[in-house]
Amino acid sequence: MALEGKVALVTGAARGIGKALTEILLQNGAKVALLDVDKNAGQEAVSAFDEEFGAGRSVFCCCDVSSEVQFRDAFEKSTQLFGGLDIICNNAGIVNESDWEKAVAVNLNGVIRGTFLALELMKKENGGRGGVIVNIASMAGLGPHAVAPVYTASKHGVVGFSRAIAEASTVLGYGVRINVLCPGFVQTTIFASLEKDEALEKLRNQRGKLLESWGILEPSDVAKIFLRIVLDDSSRNGGVLVITSKGAEYINFPTAADVPAATL
Ligand SMILES: NC(=O)C1=CN([C@@H]2O[C@H](COP(=O)(O)OP(=O)(O)OC[C@H]3O[C@@H](n4cnc5c(N)ncnc54)[C@H](O)[C@@H]3O)[C@@H](O)[C@H]2O)C=CC1
Numbered sequence: 001m002a003l004e005g006k007v008a009l010v011t012g013a014a015r016g017i018g019k020a021l022t023e024i025l026l027q028n029g030a031k032v033a034l035l036d037v038d039k040n041a042g043q044e045a046v047s048a049f050d051e052e053f054g055a056g057r058s059v060f061c062c063c064d065v066s067s068e069v070q071f072r073d074a075f076e077k078s079t080q081l082f083g084g085l086d087i088i089c090n091n092a093g094i095v096n097e098s099d100w101e102k103a104v105a106v107n108l109n110g111v112i113r114g115t116f117l118a119l120e121l122m123k124k125e126n127g128g129r130g131g132v133i134v135n136i137a138s139m140a141g142l143g144p145h146a147v148a149p150v151y152t153a154s155k156h157g158v159v160g161f162s163r164a165i166a167e168a169s170t171v172l173g174y175g176v177r178i179n180v181l182c183p184g185f186v187q188t189t190i191f192a193s194l195e196k197d198e199a200l201e202k203l204r205n206q207r208g209k210l211l212e213s214w215g216i217l218e219p220s221d222v223a224k225i226f227l228r229i230v231l232d233d234s235s236r237n238g239g240v241l242v243i244t245s246k247g248a249e250y251i252n253f254p255t256a257a258d259v260p261a262a263t264l
């Protein structure tokens with residue numbers, strides 16, 4: 001199996017996209033630590049995975065990624081249990097435009113924290129064995145999503161941070177590849193979270209047009225692209241992929257060479 005003997009850690013793994021990422025990792029032979037703030041859902045997910053893949057292939061650690069203490073503790077517990085770490089997916093995320101500081105704490109700070117914890121363990125200069133970090137942003141990490149401006153900011157932060165730390169990893173020889181996935185709409189509970197939001201009423205049409213052009217994905221669609229990226233060592237470090245119902249492709253960003261010479 002492609003990931004036989006590999007150890008992975010997925011945040012927000014109890015449901016939705018994170019659960020689908022965990023499932024495809026298990027299907028391909030990896031051992032997976034599931035981290036999630038929802039204890040019941042996390043324990044149910046591991047029980048189901050034990051049934052399907054055999055006991056001992058997955059473990060649940062209750063953890064709020066916005067807490068340094070909880071994340072570090074869950075990280076240490078799971079990597080000690082399985083012996084090291086090869087793959088991490090910082091997936092946990094929320095939409096909360098009213099408690100926007102919480103949204104930033106989870107969506108951006110949580111991803112930064114997970115990336116730094118992984119690099120501490122994985123990077124070659126620390127005696128690590130290298131590995132792959134996949135951070136989950138969103139199409140809202142590439143352009144403004146008017147119904148969710150704070151969510152947009154947090155996801156733009158994930159893209160920018162991931163691209164910068166990937167460049168550092170290349171220059172400093174960490175031996176760690178960092179990629180970003182930017183899905184469009186995916187049928188999960190987060191997608192439903194704004195349906196009842198009165199703020200959306202006035203912007204529903206705009207959101208509807210996006211839905212129309214991009215379609216709506218299933219979590220398993222994102223998982224298939226995720227697996228391809230994890231397995232493809234030729235994937236560009238810092239590569240950012242857009243995923244919609246029409247397919248997936250790398251986004252090309254402007255470079256220093258694109259900056260016009262001062263003409264004003
Ligand atoms: N569903 C969609 O349309 C899209 C989702 N995304 C992103 O994909 C990721 C996963 O989202 P979904 O699976 O759709 O959402 P979901 O709501 O179905 O699952 C998110 C999981 O993260 C967990 N979680 C929430 N806060 C947490 C915290 N502080 N610490 C640890 N776990 C926490 C939840 O308990 C839940 O199990 C998020 O980062 C989201 O922003 C990106 C593009 C589109």
Ligand SMILES: CC/C=C\C[C@H](O)[C@H](O)/C=C/C=C/C=C\C=C\C(=O)C/C=C\CCC(=O)O
Pocket residue numbers: 095137138139140142143144145147148151183184185186190191192193194195207210242251
């Ligand atoms: C290469 C594409 C560049 C930019 C995209 C567009 O220009 C535009 O800016 C749109 C961005 C919109 C993103 C849309 C959906 C994102 C959804 C999620 O990440 C999570 C699901 C729901 C969030 C809120 C909601 O329910 O809409």
